[in-house]
Amino acid sequence: MKRQPTFLESISTILVMIVIVITGFVVFEIPIQALLILSSAYAALIARRVGLKWQDLEEGITHRLATAMPAIFIILSVGIIVGTWMFSGTVPALIYYGLEFLNPNLFLVSAFVICAITSVATGTAWGSASTAGIALMAISTQLHIPAGMAAGAIIAGAVFGDKMSPLSDTTNLAALVTKVNIFSHIRAMIWTTVPASIIGLIVWYIVGRQFGGNTNTSNVNELLNELSLVYNINIFVWLPLVIIIICLLIKISTVPAMLISSLSAIIVGVFNNGFNMVDGFKSTFDGFNKAMVSSNNGELTDRTIGLIEQGGMMSMTEIVVTIFCGYAFAGIVEKAGCLDVILNKISKNINSVGQLILATVLGGIMMVLAAGVASVVIIMVGVLMLEMYNKMGLDRSNLSRTLEDSGTMIIPLIPWGTSGIYYTQQLGVTVDQFFIWTIPCYLCIVFALFYGFSGIGIKKARVTE
Structure with a gap:
């Protein structure tokens, strides 16, 4: 017969998961998915203790x-649209014009804007940092701008775009976990992300003026020339972007809108860039790659290849597998009743919206420090806190926003986290060098707490919910 788990049994599932993740991921560099499965195994033992069978789990x-599943469909569609938009030249065009109009006298501000645009277009902060970001780092050296300062603006822009892009895996994941419409989630994030970014832009503008001047932009010109060799950048490359905007405006569902845009991107790639149609459909699965480019376009540098080789459903495999592993743990903990016991204990000590937001932020930061991966933070803290937001009569977008404020925005600042390691390797700086200059990354938490305790920007749930 099933019994209710004790608080010690319930909280042990979370504590053991944190210990397993810290030890396995940070110390032994074991993939996070395997560690989540191991954590699920311990949760299953607790479930057995309270009387559940494997069929129940x-x-x-x-x-x-x-x-x-609905969000997984969207995530896979994101892979399709990124691959086909690379095939059509839509994403490269956004990067092309962003770099072409770079203002050396406002370098830090320009770096943030260019990387933000690139990330919004691609849905990936990493792709933005490893392409436009590397080119911008080379320019910053010529302008004698401290590497950490330049990297801070680049990373902040990349993360801003990633967070606000409907193509981003973490953005879709946060909406999925909290059961919020993706565009409602993005609108909610404007409250914290935009003010934090405005403050960052002001600071970068003030400190960046001292570095103004002319510079040799050979690195940028080289990238622009190679993009123009691969793609015929003209008005037609914007067609997939225009189509998806029109589809969303006339309220076509997200997945069909993305697939319609992807089909138009394949057509543009074939007739405008001279690519093979078969390759266009292949890009939906494996993404766009250099083999699809005509050999007549000359030898491409590794930087350009790194930019264009993106997308495809297979590029989303890791996040989908992480969802399955994370939800295996969450499903067992929930079925065993551990989640209810933990929530009842926490709810007795939370009496205001401000305290609830604070608990979410602290939980997010603790999980970031433990896991070093934003997806784990969003899944675990989101599942744990969701019901408390419902009980307080709050719209779930408050939770989805706070999960990203304390997860997606903070993850680049963790030296042992995947993003922290990636940015240090790609940009040639250490976390302690760029930490202070990634201003929006840590200010989002300040705004989240301010809104929580002041009540400003806190949306109430509809009465019908």
């Missing part, structure tokens, strides 16, 4: 994963 996992 399967039911809990299946139920939890069923709620994730």
Whole structure:
């Protein structure tokens, strides 16, 4: 017969998961997915102690994963649209014009804007940093701008675009976990992300004026020339972007809108760039790659290849597998009743919206420090806190926004996290060099807490919910 787990049994599932993740990921560099499965195994032992059978756990996992399927469809569609937009030249065109109009006298501001635009277009902060970001770092050296200062503006722009892009995996994941419409989630994030970024732009403008002047932009020119050799950048490359905007304005569902845009991108790639149609459809699965480019375009540098080789459904495999592993743990913990016990204990000590936001932020930061991966933060803290937001009569977008403020925005600042390691390797700086200059990354938390305790920007749930 099933019994309710004790608080010690319930909280042990979370504590053991944190210990397993810290030890395995940070110390032994074991993939996070394997560690989540191991954590699920411990949670299953607790479930057995309270009287559940394996069939019960399967039911809990299946139920939890069923709620994730709509967003998984979107995430896979994101891979399709990135691959086909690379095929059509839509994303490269955005990067092309961003770099072409770079203002050396406002370098830090320009670096933020260019990387933000690139990330919004691609849905990936990493891709933005490793392409436009590397070119911008080379320019910053010529302008004698401290590497950490330049990297801070670049990373902040990349993360801003990633966070605000409907193509981003973490943005879709946060909306999925909290059961919020993707565009409602993005609108909610404007409250914290935009003010934090405006403050960053002001600071970068003030400190960056001292470095103004002319510079040799050979690195940028080289990238621009190679893009123009690969793609015929003209008015037609904007067609996929225009189509998806029109589809969304006339309220076509997200996935069909993305697929329609992707089909138009394949057509543009074939007739405008001279690519093979078969390759266009291949880009939906494996993404766009240099083999699809005519050999007549000359030898491409590794930087340009790194820019164009993106997208495809397979590029989303890691985040989808992480969802399955994370939701296996969450499904078992929920089915065993551990989640209810933990929430009841926490709710007795939370009496205001401000305290709830603070608890979410602290939980997010703790999980970031433990896991070093934003997706784990969003899944675990989101599942744990969701019901408390419902009980307080708050719109779930408050939770989805706070998950990104304390997860997506903070992850680049963790030296042992995947993003922290990636940026240090790609940009040639250490976290302590760029930390202070990634201004929006840590100011988002300040705004989140301010809104929580002041009540400003806090949306109430509809009465019908």
